Amino acid sequence: METKPEIHYGLEGVYIAESGISKVDGTLGRLYYRGYSIDTLAQNSSFEEVCYLLLYGKLPTEDQLNDLDKKLKKERAISEDTKGLIEGFADKLSPLDLLRTAVSAAAEDDSKPYSDNEAENVEKAIRIIAKMPTVSAAIWRLRNKKDPIEPDSNLGHSENFLYMLSGEKPNAEKAKFMDVMFIIHAEHSSNASTFATLVACSTLADIYSAVTAGVSTLKGPLHGGADEAAIKMMRDIGDPKNTESYINEALAGKKRIMGFGHRVYKTYDPRARILKAYLERAKDSADEDVRKLIEISLIAEKLMIERLGESHGIWPNVDFFAGPLYLWAGVQTEVFDIIFASSRSLGWCTHIIEYWRNNKLFRPLEVYTGELDLEYVPIERRS
Ligand code: CMC
Numbered sequence: 013m014e015t016k017p018e019i020h021y022g023l024e025g026v027y028i029a030e031s032g033i034s035k036v037d038g039t040l041g042r043l044y045y046r047g048y049s050i051d052t053l054a055q056n057s058s059f060e061e062v063c064y065l066l067l068y069g070k071l072p073t074e075d076q077l078n079d080l081d082k083k084l085k086k087e088r089a090i091s092e093d094t095k096g097l098i099e100g101f102a103d104k105l106s107p108l109d110l111l112r113t114a115v116s117a118a119a120e121d122d123s124k125p126y127s128d129n130e131a132e133n134v135e136k137a138i139r140i141i142a143k144m145p146t147v148s149a150a151i152w153r154l155r156n157k158k159d160p161i162e163p164d165s166n167l168g169h170s171e172n173f174l175y176m177l178s179g180e181k182p183n184a185e186k187a188k189f190m191d192v193m194f195i196i197h198a199e200h201s202s203n204a205s206t207f208a209t210l211v212a213c214s215t216l217a218d219i220y221s222a223v224t225a226g227v228s229t230l231k232g233p234l235h236g237g238a239d240e241a242a243i244k245m246m247r248d249i250g251d252p253k254n255t256e257s258y259i260n261e262a263l264a265g266k267k268r269i270m271g272f273g274h275r276v277y278k279t280y281d282p283r284a285r286i287l288k289a290y291l292e293r294a295k296d297s298a299d300e301d302v303r304k305l306i307e308i309s310l311i312a313e314k315l316m317i318e319r320l321g322e323s324h325g326i327w328p329n330v331d332f333f334a335g336p337l338y339l340w341a342g343v344q345t346e347v348f349d350i351i352f353a354s355s356r357s358l359g360w361c362t363h364i365i366e367y368w369r370n371n372k373l374f375r376p377l378e379v380y381t382g383e384l385d386l387e388y389v390p391i392e393r394r395s
Pocket of ligand 1: 200203235236238267268269270273274275329330331
């Protein structure tokens with residue numbers, strides 16, 4: 013009799029490649045991009061610099077950073093076709109569905125979407141990374157019956173995104189916060205969406221197709237949709253004094269609390285720590301509604317850690333504090349997951365380019381549990 017192979021559901025514990033891009037240390041709660049800790053980068057760097065670091069493997073000189081900044085700015089604009097596509101489906105599809113559709117169409121003016129030349133693929137990656145925030149802002153505006161706003165080349169990547177959403181230039185505090193969001197969401201090794209891009213690119217599909225697979229995979233509440241689900245929970249709680257009974261009831265009913273738990277981190281997610289520090293600062297300048305959500309999030313965090321932290325290894329992840337902070341920065345809930353995708357496009361593209369250096373088609377196996385050699389019964393004789 014055949015011995016049953018061991019199945020790794022969800023590929024838990026399975027290594028799929030060697031990578032020099034990022035290290036997630038789930039035991040110590042640390043994250044590094046190309047050797048630099050996420051805390052150092054969030055404090056000192058900019059999204060543009062992190063973009064250079066990830067795509068080219070090292071921190072840039074001033075000239076190198078300026079060159080990349082110019083390229084990103086040049087590629088920000090989106091075509092009238094893309095705007096028309098978004099407008100046509102604006103009322104019918106969710107923001108993430110619209111982004112997925114627009115990314116898929118982004119190959120429209122690339123006469124050679126697939127390339128086996130790494131330098132050419134880096135240029136394609138820069139186009140995608142530059143356009144995602146413009147597409148995302150256009151999605152938000154068109155869904156709200158407002159005309160899209162053209163990018164402003166005097167503004168940095170994340171600052172310009174906030175500007176394209178509202179038409180107002182953000183103050184330095186909110187611009188820095190949005191840049192930190194773009195930095196901390198940019199990359200996270202072989203998570204579900206990055207893995208999906210690798211599966212697609214391993215067939216030698218082009219980079220646009222692979223990034224489209226990433227956007228699709230980010231959609232679910234177990235991945236990119238968790239911050240929206242967490243804010244919904246905070247709104248359901250409504251008042252800080254209801255937090256404890258809500259959490260108790262939810263846990264007793266075996267409900268998942270979104271924004272907690274992680275496949276790799278069995279301790280506090282370092283990105284959540286960065287956001288918690290922002291949250292404590294944002295509390296003073298937040299309006300009444302957001303201040304309540306902040307208070308609820310801080311009470312819920314304490315309770316969840318008491319109940320599931322050390323005992324179950326379930327700690328806050330990046331998505332728990334993100335929601336109240338986005339609202340504080342004036343970013344509405346339905347934009348959350350498209351910001352995540354816009355930022356993560358950097359990690360997706362970097363992984364695709366790295367994987368192609370040593371490409372191997374993904375083709376895992378399944379244990380077949382059905383029958384064999386059944387008799388084929390013609391349709392008229394089937395009961
Ligand atoms: N609240 C309550 N219980 C939880 C939670 C949670 N958030 N997360 C896991 N558990 C429990 C789960 O019910 C299970 O319990 P039992 O063994 O009694 O059935 C146990 O922990 C293991 O759960 P699992 O789903 O098998 O473990 P996993 O490694 O697949 O979980 C996860 C990872 C992220 C899917 C899960 O923690 C979860 O669903 N969290 C909520 C969604 C969320 O916040 N996702 C964002 C992840 S970080 C951003 C990103 O990278 O996408």
